[in-house]
Amino acid sequence: MRVLLVNKFHWNKGGSEKYYFELGELLKRHGHEVAYFSMEDEKNIKTGDKEYFVPKFDLNNSSKLKALDVIYNKENEKIMEKALDEFKPDVVHLNNFQRQLSASIIKPIKKRNIPIVFTAHDVQAICPAITMMDNDKNPCELCMKGKYINCIKKSCNKSSKLKSALGAIEGYYYRNHKIYADKIDYIITPSEFYRNKFIEDGTNPNKIQAIHNSIEMSDYNVETQDDGYALYFGRLSKEKGILNLINAFAKCNKGNLYIAGEGPEKENIEKIIKENKIEDRVKLLGFLNKEQMTDVTRKCKFVVVPSIWYENCPYSVLETLAIGKPIIGSNMGGIPELVIDNENGFIYNTVDELTEKMNILFENNELVKEFSEKSKKLAKQNYDREAYYNKLKQIYDKVIKER
Numbered sequence: 001m002r003v004l005l006v007n008k009f010h011w012n013k014g015g016s017e018k019y020y021f022e023l024g025e026l027l028k029r030h031g032h033e034v035a036y037f038s039m040e041d042e043k044n045i046k047t048g049d050k051e052y053f054v055p056k057f058d059l060n061n062s063s064k065l066k067a068l069d070v071i072y073n074k075e076n077e078k079i080m081e082k083a084l085d086e087f088k089p090d091v092v093h094l095n096n097f098q099r100q101l102s103a104s105i106i107k108p109i110k111k112r113n114i115p116i117v118f119t120a121h122d123v124q125a126i127c128p129a130i131t132m133m134d135n136d137k138n139p140c141e142l143c144m145k146g147k148y149i150n151c152i153k154k155s156c157n158k159s160s161k162l163k164s165a166l167g168a169i170e171g172y173y174y175r176n177h178k179i180y181a182d183k184i185d186y187i188i189t190p191s192e193f194y195r196n197k198f199i200e201d202g203t204n205p206n207k208i209q210a211i212h213n214s215i216e217m218s219d220y221n222v223e224t225q226d227d228g229y230a231l232y233f234g235r236l237s238k239e240k241g242i243l244n245l246i247n248a249f250a251k252c253n254k255g256n257l258y259i260a261g262e263g264p265e266k267e268n269i270e271k272i273i274k275e276n277k278i279e280d281r282v283k284l285l286g287f288l289n290k291e292q293m294t295d296v297t298r299k300c301k302f303v304v305v306p307s308i309w310y311e312n313c314p315y316s317v318l319e320t321l322a323i324g325k326p327i328i329g330s331n332m333g334g335i336p337e338l339v340i341d342n343e344n345g346f347i348y349n350t351v352d353e354l355t356e357k358m359n360i361l362f363e364n365n366e367l368v369k370e371f372s373e374k375s376k377k378l379a380k381q382n383y384d385r386e387a388y389y390n391k392l393k394q395i396y397d398k399v400i401k402e403r
Contacts, residue, residue, distance in 0.1 A: 001396065002033045004089035008100040010038035010053070011045055015315050016096045016121040019213060023093070024049070026389055035087045037080065039100050052083040057100045067166055070099040071173050077104035084112055091396050094118040094184070103174060106183050115399035118180075119188045121312060125180050126201045128167030129156035133309050137238040139332075144201050146175045185399045188392075190313035191334030197310075209395065212337070213313045214388035217380060220322035224298045226368065229256040229283075230328075230358060231300035233293060233316060236263030241306030241330060243268060248306075248354035250276035255362035260285040260296060294323065301368055302326040302345065302361045306354065311335050321379035326371035328357045344374040 007020040024034045024047065035050035039057065054076040057069065069076075084092075092109050094116060109116055124130045127143050128151040134140040135154055142150035148168035151157060157164040174180060180187065180203065187208040189195040195210040230249070234240050242259070246269055249257045259269070259282065266284075273282050288296060297303065303320045305311070310333035317338045320327055327345035329335040341347040346357040361368055 001027075001091070001400075002035070002087060002089045003027055003396070004035050004037055004083060004087055004092045005095070006037045006092060006097050006101065006105070007095040008039050008097055009041070010036060010051070011041060011043035015213075015312075018315055019119065019121065020095050021045070021047070022216075022385075023392075026385060030389060030393075035083065035089070037083050037101075037105070050087055052079060052087075054079050054101060059099060070102055070166065071170050072104045073102040074104060076102055077108060080105040081108045084108055084114065089114060090400055092116050096121055096124075098124050098174075099170070103177065103179055106179060110183055113403055115185045115396075115403055116183065117186045117188065117395060117399060118184045119190070120194060120198065121190065123194065123197060123310065125174070126197060127151070127156075128164065128171045131239065131309055132197075133239055135159055137308070139309060143171070146172070148172060185402070186395055188395070191311075191337055193310065193334045193337065194312055209391075211388060211391050212334075212383060213315060213318060214383050214385040215315070215318045215322055215379070216385050217322055217383075220294070220319060220379075222294060222298045222323060224324055224372070226301050226365070227299040228301055228362075229258045229299075230362070231258050231260070231297060231303045232306070233260035233288070233297070233303075236261050236265045236269060238265060239307065239309040241308045243272065244308065244351050244354065245304055245306040246272045246276075246282070248351045249282070249358065250278055251352075251355045252358050252362060255281070255301070255358065257282045258285055258296060258300065259283070260288045260293065262287050294319075297323050297325060300325060302328060302358075302371070304354070304358070305329040305335055305339070307332050307335065309333070313338065318379065318383050321375045321383070324372045324376035324379075326361060326368055326375060328354065328361070330354075340374075340378070344371050344378055 005024055009017050027034050037052045040053040122130050123132050128148050148171040151164045151168045155161050155164050157167045189210045190213045192210045198208055199205050236242050303325055307330050313334050327339045329339040331347050331349050336347050339345045348354045348357050
């Protein structure tokens with residue numbers, strides 16, 4: 001089988017790119033031929049496979065007229081035509097394609113009657129601002145079912161009326177042209193939570209399936225130890241719940257907190273730490289590479305995922321499970337699908353509950369050990385890469401058969 005993988009970035013920017021590259025390797029391992037379709041960038045990775053690139057498009061530095069290319073880009077359409085005619089894929093698998101690649105790439109695929117599978121790594125199909133959060137970083141569902149005017153009213157897209165209007169226009173275009181409803185043959189969401197949101201927004205339940213992301217378990221066979229600290233890793237931003245975590249930890253009776261990452265809330269974090277006189281108990285680690293991150297995770301007592309937005313299926317959580325550590329997670333998005341309350345960690349709803357759950361694990365080493373073993377077991381049972389391939393192959397076979 002020949003599979004054309006599509007993603008707007010061809011370098012390791014985030015979870016979508018991790019999925020895109022690792023899916024390519026997984027398909028090749030099973031004897032399939034893979035090609036990539038993406039955007040030019042000096043950071044692009046050479047895969048050794050066929051690669052097709054559209055010109056780089058910077059959303060932040062384009063003219064107002066050029067900005068309309070995020071909706072339909074004729075040049076990208078032509079490059080997709082070339083890719084399809086040269087590579088002749090049996091299926092096209094879309095990842096993050098909106099805006100930089102635009103809806104224009106869909107037309108030539110449909111013209112050639114090639115089935116399209118789409119993995120929705122975010123909720124841009126529902127929310128023009130992508131995150132389903134308003135300007136104050138609170139969860140927001142006002143744009144559900146095509147009510148994109150709310151994005152403009154609240155300037156949800158980077159606090160800009162213009163960018164919010166452009167996002168809304170794009171949303172109306174996709175909905176009116178039934179890109180998700182008809183043009184895409186099958187949708188994969190990495191969480192049941194996202195699947196339910198898509199269905200609530202109008203997606204046919206029969207053409208959408210939740211399959212949690214997968215990991216290579218052998219990459220996380222590391223020796224663990226308990227150095228007594230709680231760990232947060234990720235972007236230091238409001239939607240990640242980092243400020244809630246600091247405030248909750250300040251009320252803990254004992255223990256230390258390590259924070260790995262960089263972001264816009266760093267100064268506020270330092271201020272809260274100082275105000276609560278916990279400088280000797282909180283360590284800011286800054287940015288860590290993959291090896292450093294694995295090392296600091298294997299030595300922690302537990303990991304906290306305090307997000308206040310609708311997380312999907314974060315690789316960071318899967319990697320923590322694979323290493324074998326308990327997780328305390330907020331009751332948001334797909335997190336409760338990965339953290340089973342009182343089995344491999346805790347789910348909480350309020351800041352006070354977070355303090356309570358951290359205190360329990362700081363004071364109960366036997367429970368930490370029990371949760372750690374369960375995390376490792378759940379990772380092996382549910383997030384194995386070969387099991388993911390088998391589910392994906394069934395979807396590919398289904399959409400090809402139905403053409």
